[in-house]
Amino acid sequence: MSRIVFGLIGVVVALFPDGVIESYEAIALENPEECSAKPWLAPAVRAEGVLYVLATLAGGRAYGWLLNVAGVAGLVAAVAPKQYLDAGASLAYDRPEEVNWNEGFVTGVRVLGFALVVLAARALGKRRRA
Template structure:
């Protein structure tokens, strides 16, 4: 069930990368209209969605690897949300110093990190129970 949901999210990300970015920016950034994204962002998000969808269909080891990676990423974001914010700003925007993050972004990104970590732990324990 979770794998199917993750696959559907991957498809939506691949089909609507710009909308995904707009939602992220609406929640995370105070001044999204003043920020210039790097030109490769839409393509990068689309590729990420395709990879997630394909991996969800393939399943097995490659899906387990993706979930482990998701857990590590989630733990880092949970523990170091400001470092993630700084990294994402530099990675995504032409002029990182112009990005004004929403005051609630740190709490929201920590929540996402916790969800990713718990999801990875849950899928790990489920895999171990069936082995």
């Protein structure tokens, strides 16, 4: 099931990176109109979507690698969501110090991080049993 979800997310992200970024900013930021993304952000988001699709189609080790990376990112997000988001802002925005996160979004990132850790751990357990 998670493979289908990752694949569908990848398709949406690859086809509509600008819309994904706009939706993310509308949900995540208190001040999206004051934040200017770096010019390479949309192509990088598209590439991430393509990577998700390729890994889910390939399955096996490629998909396992994707889940491992998601689990590590999830662990960081679960333990330190504000720092995780701030690190992303420093990579993605021209003036990261002006990025203000919605408080509820920070909590949501923590919950999503825990969910990714659980998903990755379950998948690792299944791969080891096989």
